[in-house]
Amino acid sequence: MGNVCSPSITCDDTISRCLDCTVRKAGYVCNLQDNIRALKEEVRRLTEVRNDVKIRIIVAEQQQMKPLEQVHGWISRVQEVESKVEKLKEEEYPESRCSKSTYKLGKKVFRTLREVRSLRQEGDFKDVAQPIPENPVDERPLPPTVVGLQLTFDRVWRCLMEEHAGIVGLYGMGGVGKTTLLTQINNRFFDTPNHFDFVIWVVVSRDLQLEKIQESIAKKIGLFNESWKNKSMQEKAQEIFKILSKKKFVLLLDDIWELVDLDQVGLPIPTRTSVSNKVVFTTREFEVCGQMEAHRSFKVECLRYDDAWKLFEQKVGADTLDSHPDIPELAETLAKDCGGLPLALITVGRAMASRKTPREWEHAIEVLRSSASKFAGMEKRVFSRLKFSFDFLPSDATRFCLLYCTLFPEDYRISIEDLIDCWICEGFLDDHDGIEARNQGYSLIRNLLHACLLEEEKDNCVKMHDVVRDMALWIASTMDNEKEKFLVLTGAGLTEAPSVGMWKDVTRMSLMDNKIKRLTVSPTSPCLLTLFLNSNYFENDKVNYHFFKSMASLRVLKLSHSDLPFEISNLVSLQHLDLSNSILERLPMELKYLVNLKCLNLEYTFRLSRISPQVISNLKMLRVLRMFECGSILDSLVEELLDLEHLNVLTITLHSNHALQRLLSSSRLQSISIPSLCLRGCRLEPLTIFSLASLRHLQTLHLVECNDLEDFMIDSVGEVIKIREIHGFHSLQNVYISHSKLRQVTWLILAPNLKHLEMQNCRYMEEIINIGKLGEVPAEVMENLIPFARLEYLILKGLSNLKNICSNALPFPRLKEMSVHECSKLRQLPLDCNCGLERKIIIEAEERWWKQLQWDDQATQNAFHPYFKSQLD
Secondary structure, X not given: OOOOOOOOOOHHHHHHHHHHHHHHHHHHHHOHHHHHHHHHHXXXXXXXXXXHHHHHHHHHHHOOEEEOHHHHHHHHHHHHHHHHHHHHHHOOOOOOOOOHXXXXXXXXXXXHHHHHHHHHHHOOOOOOEEEOOOOOOOOOOOOOOOOOOHHHHHHHHHHHHHOOOOEEEEEOOOOOOHHHHHHHHHHHHHHOOOOOOEEXXXXXXXXXXXXXXXXXXXXXXXXXXXXXXXXXXXXXXXHHHHHHOOOOEEEEEEEEOOOOOHHHHOOOOOOOOOOOOEEEEEEOOHHHHHHOOOOEEXXXXXXXXXXXXXXXXXXXXXXXXXXXXXHHHHHHHHHHOOOOOHHXXXXXXXXXXXXXXXXXXHHHHHHHXXXXXHOOOHHHHHHHHHHHHHHOOOOHHHHHHHHHHHHOOOOOOEEHHHHHHHHHHHOOOXXXXXXXXXXXXXXXHHHHHHOOOOEEEOOOEEEOOHHHHHHHHHHHHOOOOOOOOEEEOOOOOOOEOOOHHXXXXXXXXXXXXXXXXXXXXXXXXXXXOEEEOOOOOOOHHHEOOOOOOOOOOOOEEEOOOOOOOOOOOOOOOOOEXXXXXXXXXXXXXXXXXXXXXXXXXXXXXXXXXXXXXXXXXXXXXXXXXXOOOOOOOOOHHHHHHOOOOOOOEEEEEEOOHHHHHHHHHOHHHHOOEEEEEEEXXXXXXXXXXXXXXXXXXXXXXXXXXXXXXXXXXXXXXXXXXXXXXXXXXXXXXXEEEEOOXXXXXXXXXXXXXXXXXXXXXXXXXXXXXXXHXXXXXXXXXXXXXXXXXXXXXXXXXXXXXXXXXXXXOOOOOOOOEEEEEOOOOOOEOOOOHHHHHHOOOEEEEEHHHHHHOEOOOHHHHHHHHHHEEEEOO
């Protein structure tokens, strides 16, 4: 039959269950009255608990907290059971206790009582609400319209979204719009769906406090509470890291002035290989971008004029601009004087919003130009903010060097070398001499550039922004220092020197860029250390010959772009004399009495034809002698230079092969820095590349009217190798060649930092770079040597036989402008389509030549056509 499993139920179990069921049903009926009374009491107590919970919820919501979902669910269930109780009240009480309806009612009451009791017990909540999670991004206020930042914003946003850049720096001068740009970035995250859990905004400012940064982050990510303040900085960092290491975040740090140690704050630091998190910061100091190890840095520039006018127009208002027909033109003048700085445009624009007469506008222009600090709002809202950058400079010397730059006129391109020459002679550079002093000078300028208080210009020059200059003049005028008093009257249209009384106690004076013809005063200026008289029109018969008689302390005298109708032999303290670009024909014999002279600048004195013997050699303290593009100089001058034991910088023009060979063969002259060399009218023997490559500091080379020079010989492959080994031509940046018989200049590929190449009237020139000349040079020697890799300007004029620049297309990664004129045989440019699409290269040439140009393909022609600029044929 097999095994059979079946449940075994005894008779006793069945009877027991039946009895339990009967007793329970009887209880529904027998206890009905007691259960109804108990239900009423439990409902009353439940109502009290519910009301208490609701009050707690109201209080929590007032504290910006969110009720818990389980509390909401409990209240809903309470409402449901209250409805059941109400329905039970409506049911009729049966007359017979033994009826079926009595049983059903008793059962409902019993079960409802049990449910009410359970809900009352569940209502004893420890917490009824929790803090509301903050929105990942808080929208920040912005002006209704933001002008001029769209291009920079697009570049930064593209970098954040597409590139491997986790740390991004935005730098620029005060008031230029960095915070506005950062706010735009913040709000784009608010408006655009993104994968970040937190976007955190922190204002840092000059007083860096890491715990305040931690507090801002803690509030955003829900860590901040009463116990937070009692934790150590390390504990806070651990808690921040614990949360953010599992999240994706953007940290926006506004206005940082020094390194913010993100590790100490507790942030997982983004790297180039792990950029799921982002840190974006603003700073006035470019150096901070390096300290923060920014993967990309973007400079926030001042506005172009069109955008500057649009912003200024908004602040002034149409009502004022339309109030008189002369006001719009005057308003444009005032806007231009703000130099595109948004903070200045806004301040000046608001100040002029109620000025509705031309005279008010004319007066405003005069005040802004002559004494900007007196213009309404400029000192309080503009200069005081810019002064933070000035105060934050690393030393008093750096601060004073910035003030020194105010001696130059507005918008003036200041030569860095000239500036350092002055600073050395003024004693600003810790009494250093030689290369060490120049390096220190470059370091000071770098600090000013990185602080965005100076702007970099081409040709190794810098410039002061108009508003920064006004701020610096304001500081100079308010200095609490009896030892320093500035008087700056540059570009003021003066025809005569200031009256005698204005010279008293002045230590630094600049009368540059005026129209002064008369210098008949005899000022007594025992304190005067610096005097700039450049770019004036002195007339010999209207000048006091003994003008400098009472200036015994004068150290720096600038007379460039002027003449020298003065007696200067009594300037015994003079250390810097600048006569560059003057119309001097001879160098005065009395110059030799300036025995403390350290710097003499005679550059671009084309008329200078006579320097008396022993004048230069008698200046035993001379450190810097500048004679680049100077007039005819005798060979004997090179011999005099050998007697100047302190000379460490020389720029010179040579007119003979003998003088050149003496220069190149002298170990003494080879040891000094020769940044600029001009060979003019030399009858040069074949010149080897290596002989010039030995001038390691050579930055500028001019070859003018060297008619016998047919080639720069490369004697051997070994010579090329040696040039590479000694970094020959590594400093060379500017080359100008005219009226030579050169057929090619292939040797220029050995100048990796060449920026400017200009060739004129070289009618034998056939090709700039001849690839065939490089055929014998081993490939490993030429490794990483890209022709014209840093070239920015290429100017070709009057090269009637030029057929090729280079037979191969070149990338020209930094080329900005190419000018071609009277090069009729040049039919093709070494450019490809990619080069044209990647950057805007302006090509200036005759229309006729441009139309005859041959291109590799239509795409290349289309890429360059928009940037063609026509010359007159």
